[in-house]
Each structure stands twice: as C-alpha cells, then as structure tokens.
Amino acid sequence: MHPRSSLPAFLFLPLLLSCTASSALLTPTPTPTPSFLSHYASFSRYLVETGLANSLVGLTNLTVLAVDDAVIPRLSGESRDVIRRVLSMHLVAGYYDLHKLRQLPNGTATLSTLFQEKGNPQGSIEVVILRDGGVAFGSNRDVKLLNSFASHPHGISLLQISDLIMEPRTQGDGNCLTLCPSARSISKKSEALPIDTIFKLPSPLPTWPAGGGFAGGTIDFGGLLVYQTSSFSKVWAVYEGGPDNRGATFLEPSALPEGYFMFGSYAQPNNRPLSGWLLVGKDQTNDISNGTLKKPVDYSLIWSSDSSKIKQDRSGYIWSPIPPDGYKAVGHVITTSPEKPSLDKVRCVRSDLTDQCEIETLIWGSSGNKFSVYSSRPFNREVGALAVSAGTFIAQNGQPSSSPLSCLRNAKYNISAMPNRSQIEALIEAYSPIVYFHPDEEFLPSSVDWFFTNGSLLYTKGQESKPVPIEATGSNLPQGGSNDGAYWLDLPLDGAAKDRVKKGFLQSAQAYMHVKPMLGATFTDIAIWLFYPFNGAARAKVKFINLSLGKIGEHVGDWEHVTLRISNFNGQLRNVYFSQHGAGIWMGTSDLEFQNANKFVVYASLHGHAAFFKPGTFLQGNDGVGMRNDVKKSSIFLDTGANYSIIAAEYLGPSAIPVPPWLNYCREWGPRVDYDAAEDMQKAVKALPGKLKTALANALSSLPPEVLEQEGPTGPKMKPSWNGDEA
Numbered sequence: 001m002h003p004r005s006s007l008p009a010f011l012f013l014p015l016l017l018s019c020t021a022s023s024a025l026l027t028p029t030p031t032p033t034p035s036f037l038s039h040y041a042s043f044s045r046y047l048v049e050t051g052l053a054n055s056l057v058g059l060t061n062l063t064v065l066a067v068d069d070a071v072i073p074r075l076s077g078e079s080r081d082v083i084r085r086v087l088s089m090h091l092v093a094g095y096y097d098l099h100k101l102r103q104l105p106n107g108t109a110t111l112s113t114l115f116q117e118k119g120n121p122q123g124s125i126e127v128v129i130l131r132d133g134g135v136a137f138g139s140n141r142d143v144k145l146l147n148s149f150a151s152h153p154h155g156i157s158l159l160q161i162s163d164l165i166m167e168p169r170t171q172g173d174g175n176c177l178t179l180c181p182s183a184r185s186i187s188k189k190s191e192a193l194p195i196d197t198i199f200k201l202p203s204p205l206p207t208w209p210a211g212g213g214f215a216g217g218t219i220d221f222g223g224l225l226v227y228q229t230s231s232f233s234k235v236w237a238v239y240e241g242g243p244d245n246r247g248a249t250f251l252e253p254s255a256l257p258e259g260y261f262m263f264g265s266y267a268q269p270n271n272r273p274l275s276g277w278l279l280v281g282k283d284q285t286n287d288i289s290n291g292t293l294k295k296p297v298d299y300s301l302i303w304s305s306d307s308s309k310i311k312q313d314r315s316g317y318i319w320s321p322i323p324p325d326g327y328k329a330v331g332h333v334i335t336t337s338p339e340k341p342s343l344d345k346v347r348c349v350r351s352d353l354t355d356q357c358e359i360e361t362l363i364w365g366s367s368g369n370k371f372s373v374y375s376s377r378p379f380n381r382e383v384g385a386l387a388v389s390a391g392t393f394i395a396q397n398g399q400p401s402s403s404p405l406s407c408l409r410n411a412k413y414n415i416s417a418m419p420n421r422s423q424i425e426a427l428i429e430a431y432s433p434i435v436y437f438h439p440d441e442e443f444l445p446s447s448v449d450w451f452f453t454n455g456s457l458l459y460t461k462g463q464e465s466k467p468v469p470i471e472a473t474g475s476n477l478p479q480g481g482s483n484d485g486a487y488w489l490d491l492p493l494d495g496a497a498k499d500r501v502k503k504g505f506l507q508s509a510q511a512y513m514h515v516k517p518m519l520g521a522t523f524t525d526i527a528i529w530l531f532y533p534f535n536g537a538a539r540a541k542v543k544f545i546n547l548s549l550g551k552i553g554e555h556v557g558d559w560e561h562v563t564l565r566i567s568n569f570n571g572q573l574r575n576v577y578f579s580q581h582g583a584g585i586w587m588g589t590s591d592l593e594f595q596n597a598n599k600f601v602v603y604a605s606l607h608g609h610a611a612f613f614k615p616g617t618f619l620q621g622n623d624g625v626g627m628r629n630d631v632k633k634s635s636i637f638l639d640t641g642a643n644y645s646i647i648a649a650e651y652l653g654p655s656a657i658p659v660p661p662w663l664n665y666c667r668e669w670g671p672r673v674d675y676d677a678a679e680d681m682q683k684a685v686k687a688l689p690g691k692l693k694t695a696l697a698n699a700l701s702s703l704p705p706e707v708l709e710q711e712g713p714t715g716p717k718m719k720p721s722w723n724g725d726e727a
C-alpha cells in the first residue's frame with residue numbers, strides 16, 4: 001500500500017505535556033523527559049518507515065523529522081529553548097494548511113494528532129482562531145502558528161508553531177512532573193490524582209460521512225450558535241470531600257473561539273480522569289437590545305472556601321451571575337479572588353432559549369458545611385425534548401437557590417444535528433460494544449426470528465389449548481394495543497425443543513438498535529437491545545454463602561440493553577448506560593474497558609443478563625447480603641456491530657426505517673409463571689442461621705420488582721426508555 005494512503009486522517013506531531021499558561025510561567029526551563037523523547041523517537045521512526053519522511057525531505061529542516069535514537073539522549077539534557085527549536089516542526093492533516101487554518105468557518109476545529117502522550121500515536125488537539133487573527137493550538141494560547149512549509153492535498157502538511165504544545169497531563173510517566181510543577185508543587189497534597197490525566201478515547205475519531213448538521217462542530221439554537229469545548233484551564237481545586245473523598249477541580253474553557261462566551265465554569269470530581277465538556281455560545285442576532293446573550297448586571301457570592309480549613313491550593317469563590325431582565329443565568333463562575341469577576345466573563349441567555357434544570361450527581365460537598373456542588377441536567381429529557389444540558393454545575397449553599405440556574409433550550413430545530421443513516425452506521429462501526437457472557441452461562445441470546453421459527457408459540461387468552469406458531473418477522477403477532485394480558489408468547493411445548501430454545505443460539509443473535517434524539521438533540525442515543533429466549537434463576541449471596549433462590553427470577557423472553565450517548569457536535573461517545581434488572585447506571589467513557597479501537601466491553605451477568613462495565617460479583621443488596629450478579633470474561637461473546645438491525649429511528653421520518661412487526665407487539669414475551677415466589681423466598685430464608693435470616697429477608701424485599709416479576713417482560717417499545725431518558 002502507498003504509505004500515505006495507509007494513514008488514518010491524522011496529523012500533527014507535538015508533545016503533549018501539561019499545564020496552562022499560568023502554570024507555564026512558574027516553570028523556568030522545563031525539559032521534556034526521557035519518556036517524552038522516546039515517544040518522539042518512535043514517531044520519527046514511524047515517519048521513516050512509512051516513507052513519509054522521504055517525501056518531505058528537502059522541503060525544510062527535515063533532519064528533525066528523521067531524528068533517530070542517537071539524537072534523543074543528546075536532546076534530553078538540552079534546555080527547553082533548544083528542544084523547542086528542534087521539535088518545532090509539526091505535521092498536520094493536509095486539508096489544514098495555513099490558508100484553511102486561518103479560514104476555519106467556525107473559528108475552531110479539532111485536529112487529530114499523530115504524536116501523542118502515553119505512547120499512543122494518535123489523539124486530538126483543538127485549534128482556535130484568536131480575536132487578533134492568530135491561530136492557537138491546544139490549551140495554551142501562546143502556542144501560535146508561525147509558518148507552513150509544505151502541504152500535500154489530502155496528505156499531510158508541515159507547520160511550524162511557536163512552542164511545545166502542552167496539555168494537562170498524567171502523573172504516571174513523569175512528563176508533567178518535570179514540565180509542570182504547576183498546581184502540584186503549591187498544593188498541600190502530594191499524590192497524583194486521576195483528574196491530572198486527560199481522558200481520551202483509545203483511537204482518534206474516524207471522519208464521519210458527510211451530511212446534514214451532524215458533527216458539524218456547532219449547533220444553531222436559534223440566533224445562538226453553540227459549541228462544545230473540552231479544553232480547560234484549572235481555576236481552583238480542593239483535595240478532600242466529594243466522591244472517594246478526593247475533592248474536585250473547577251475549570252473554565254481555555255481558549256474560546258472568536259465571538260464565543262462561556263455560560264459558566266466546569267467542575268469535576270478528582271477521582272476520575274478529566275473527561276468533561278462545556279457548551280459555549282455566540283450571539284448571532286446583531287441585536288443590541290434583545291440579542292440571545294447579555295452580560296450579567298452583577299454577581300452574588302454563593303460561597304467561598306476562605307474560612308474553611310479544607311485542603312486546597314488557595315481560596316475559591318463561587319459566584320452566581322445576576323441576569324438582566326428577560327435573561328437567565330446558566331452557570332456559576334469560580335474565581336480565586338474575593339473581588340467580583342468581570343461582567344464580561346460570562347453571558348446570560350435570553351429566557352426563550354433556556355429551560356428548567358435539575359441537579360444530577362454530587363461533584364463535591366464539604367463535610368460539616370451545607371455547601372454542595374452538583375452536575376446539572378434538564379428536567380425535561382424525553383425523546384425529542386428541546387432542553388439542553390450546558391455542562392455547567394449547580395452550587396447549593398443550604399437551601400436550593402431561589403433563583404436557580406437554567407439549562408439551555410434548542411428553540412430552532414431540535415434534530416438538525418442528528419446523524420443520517422450512513423452516519424448512524426459509522427457510529428455503530430466505531431463504538432458498538434462487545435458483550436461477554438459468563439463462562440457458566442446456559443441461556444444465551446438469539447435473534448428474534450430464530451426464537452419464533454424454532455417452535456415458540458403465541459397464546460391467546462381463553463384459547464390456551466390452541467397456541468399458534470409465530471412467523472419469522474412476527475407478522476402474525478397482534479399489533480399495537482396495550483399490555484392487557486390478552487396474548488403472550490411461550491417456549492415450544494415439546495420438552496426437547498423447549499430445552500433447546502431456552503439455551504438461545506448465539507450465532508443467530510442480532511443487536512437491535514434504536515436511535516433517539518436526546519437533550520435538545522445535542523446528543524444521539526443509540527439503545528442496543530439484545531433478546532434472550534430465557535432468563536435463568538437468580539442466586540443470592542449471604543456473606544460468603546451461595547444460595548439458590550429456587551425459580552425466582554426465571555422467565556421466558558428477556559430483553560436487555562445498553563445505550564450509547566454520543567455528542568452531535570463531534571460524534572464523540574460521552575456516556576454509556578448499562579441496564580440492570582429494570583434499573584441501571586450511566587458510566588462515563590473513562591470508566592469503560594476498551595477493546596479494539598473505540599469499541600468497549602459489556603459484561604452480561606450470569607442468568608440475569610444485566611449489563612456491567614467490569615467483571616466481578618455485584619450484589620444487589622447491602623452489607624454482603626443480596627442477589628448476586630456474577631460477570632466474568634469468557635470465550636463466549638457477541639460483537640454487537642457484527643450483525644445488527646436498526647429497528648427504529650423515528651426522527652428520520654415514517655418510512656426511513658422499516659419497522660419489524662414484532663416491535664409493535666405490545667404484550668408479554670413470556671407467560672405468567674405459576675410458581676410461588678414467596679414460598680421460594682421463604683425456603684431460602686429458612687435455610688439460614690439466625691441474624692442472616694433477617695438480613696436476607698430484608699435484601700429480598702428490597703429487590704426491584706423486575707427481578708421478582710412472575711410475568712414475562714414486554715418488548716423494547718414498551719419500556720419507559722423508548723420515549724424517555726434512561727432511568
């Protein structure tokens with residue numbers, strides 16, 4: 001293959017060590033570490049081996065690009081200035097030559113980088129056009145574009161920039177420790193925190209197929225152009241309290257594109273890698289009296305850490321913007337000074353572009369203090385709703401505020417940035433998870449048509465003796481109506497066929513995808529449904545004792561799902577919902593186990609098929625007593641991207657996606673069972689000694705009804721998440 005054509009759509013080569021402009025000032029002459037330099041060497045080798053270096057030689061001082069291992073030890077003792085000179089050539093994707101960079105339509109773009117931290121050869125970096133027309137790279141606006149030496153259309157180009165590009169950076173391999181004394185040396189803590197690492201997906205995002213507003217970088221909410229940024233500078237951090245008692249960090253966007261303003265600061269617990277985003281906006285109305293954005297008229301101080309004896313860098317101050325009439329505040333501002341922030345610091349939003357907000361999860365709370373910080377989300381989150389999460393946090397000092405913050409509202413066209421069919425397929429190809437089953441799993445998934453055509457039966461109430469076989473597509477199932485008990489499905493009557501169908505048939509299994517516009521369609525949710533002909537019995541764990549729960553939990557017909565939440569600004573996977581027995585949990589991408597580029601792993605629990613993001617035994621209950629969910633990697637797995645079917649994407653229009661008839665079957669996929677769950681439960685409880693009896697009885701009575709349900713479940717379309725947010 002021609003070397004150039006074998007390359008992904010990348011580009012640049014810089015070094016990604018840490019810190020923001022302010023911390024760089026504290027750094028006299030930091031020197032890249034050996035680990036950084038060895039990455040640089042492998043990058044150079046890469047250029048040579050692929051022949052890319054050859055194609056560039058002669059254009060400029062390309063000895064730099066062909067630098068070999070012998071040069072590295074020499075460099076490692078050099079000053080920052082020398083290294084800066086040596087490493088100041090950077091490769092950028094060809095379509096971002098000087099001209100294109102200066103003409104970026106939206107003033108910003110995310111470029112993939114070839115040279116990366118952690119030995120990972122690819123990643124991304126933001127480039128921004130500054131107000132003065134300069135082009136800045138990464139979070140430090142002082143890193144400017146100087147010159148462009150070469151550019152090959154659709155190949156690569158060679159740019160010169162003014163300094164090392166530095167990104168906030170990891171503990172691990174020491175880069176940051178040398179380059180960036182920054183916060184760490186002045187803080188009272190000594191150990192590195194997860195938030196010191198910037199989370200990145202293992203592979204760069206693919207180039208999404210063109211079409212419509214999806215992954216266009218910005219979304220127009222109606223005179224308010226919105227952009228999603230993930231480049232932050234740290235403002236204030238506290239090192240205790242909050243999740244895992246590791247404190248939280250407060251940040252703000254580090255380089256806003258021309259004309260954009262922040263709505264408020266960003267905050268995140270320290271117990272996870274920096275992985276968030278924040279929306280920023282630009283008023284496009286040119287209307288001075290009634291534009292979409294206005295400066296606040298003043299600020300009120302919500303809280304300060306001034307008098308707290310908590311571990312912190314210095315004191316933090318959290319402010320609420322006071323909006324002018326007809327406008328609302330969408331975020332707080334954080335400062336490290338008791339003086340009010342400048343009125344130019346944030347913008348308030350015209351009321352018709354705001355919506356009701358609520359608190360989501362705790363980011364930080366100081367003990368002995370009524371002050372807490374939460375992430376925010378819109379109150380209205382049904383499919384197609386217009387309310388948008390701005391990524392800002394909500395601070396509460398005692399009572400919830402009487403003038404609460406608002407979320408944004410996409411008043412223009414709520415699905416303008418949704419992916420079309422080819423883009424959906426590209427998203428599935430990029431992110432579809434691999435589901436691992438427990439090595440002891442007896443009840444595997446199958447396709448719906450396999451279940452139907454292998455002897456399953458449709459029963460009609462009142463005619464129980466005359467069940468009928470089901471057509472492959474479910475075309476003879478009753479359509480519509482409600483779950484009124486008039487019909488149900490069951491396994492074949494014949495014992496051998498019954499046992500065979502119960503076990504499922506992995507080779508036939510298909511993943512069924514439902515694509516939904518969420519949060520004012522700033523996000524695409526792809527719910528991935530799997531069907532299992534049978535859900536095996538639950539088991540309890542009482543301290544170290546395994547306990548059979550008889551037939552509790554057994555049912556015919558089991559629908560399970562995980563849901564991907566993908567940003568419509570850039571196609572980045574942001575969160576994944578793991579459904580677990582009628583409830584479930586949202587995880588951030590930094591919590592996922594990746595396998596094969598940006599595809600991640602889902603573990604299906606033994607018998608119950610609940611979805612988990614890591615292996616282990618998860619108890620539903622308290623204090624070592626409850627129902628156990630065992631998940632473990634085995635050689636049995638399903639690649640959900642290998643054979644899938646998009647069963648619904650209503651926003652694409654009524655006839656865009658052919659709806660399989662079984663989807664509109666609204667009754668149960670299994671019969672009501674006739675065993676006595678209470679009796680099984682009592683048996684299990686009775687078998688235990690003394691105190692454990694009560695513990696198990698309590699644990700069982702608090703299990704979600706879904707587990708104890710004695711009826712077959714209904715299909716995906718009947719679940720609350722079909723038209724709404726996940727639980």
Ligand SMILES: *[C@@H]1O[C@H](CO)[C@@H](O)[C@H](O)[C@H]1NC(C)=O
Binds near residue numbers: 060
């Ligand atoms: C190439 O290197 C020479 C000698 O170090 C220097 O004078 C010249 O400015 C360099 N060219 C570029 C384009 O940086």
Ligand SMILES: *[C@@H]1O[C@H](CO)[C@@H](O)[C@H](O)[C@H]1NC(C)=O
Binds near residue numbers: 211212422
């Ligand atoms: C998606 O949109 C692009 C651009 O409008 C178009 O070329 C492509 O055919 C569309 N794909 C589908 C499957 O609709």
Ligand SMILES: *[C@@H]1O[C@H](CO)[C@@H](O)[C@H](O)[C@H]1NC(C)=O
Binds near residue numbers: 109213218219220225
């Ligand atoms: C810039 O924003 C417009 C929407 O206003 C969008 O159509 C376009 O694709 C964006 N371009 C880039 C390169 O992000």
Ligand SMILES: *[C@@H]1O[C@H](CO)[C@@H](O)[C@H](O)[C@H]1NC(C)=O
Binds near residue numbers: 290352
């Ligand atoms: C400002 O614009 C909004 C949206 O178009 C409109 O609802 C509101 O009435 C306007 N307010 C004034 C004072 O003109």
Ligand SMILES: *[C@@H]1O[C@H](CO)[C@@H](O)[C@H](O)[C@H]1NC(C)=O
Binds near residue numbers: 449450453455508
């Ligand atoms: C099971 O279903 C598959 C796929 O529909 C079909 O090819 C096969 O013949 C069926 N097997 C039996 C025993 O009915």
Ligand SMILES: *[C@@H]1O[C@H](CO)[C@@H](O)[C@H](O)[C@H]1NC(C)=O
Binds near residue numbers: 507508509510
């Ligand atoms: C996908 O699964 C369906 C249902 O089991 C089956 O009919 C089809 O042949 C499979 N397609 C591929 C490419 O394996």
Ligand SMILES: *[C@@H]1O[C@H](CO)[C@@H](O)[C@H](O)[C@H]1NC(C)=O
Binds near residue numbers: 544545546630
């Ligand atoms: C309980 O069950 C788990 C999962 O099957 C098994 O690994 C473990 O050894 C069992 N423990 C006892 C004490 O039987």
Ligand SMILES: *[C@@H]1O[C@H](CO)[C@@H](O)[C@H](O)[C@H]1NC(C)=O
Binds near residue numbers: 384385386517650651
């Ligand atoms: C948002 O888009 C959906 C299409 O999925 C549409 O049905 C719905 O009416 C829109 N919502 C509003 C409030 O316009």
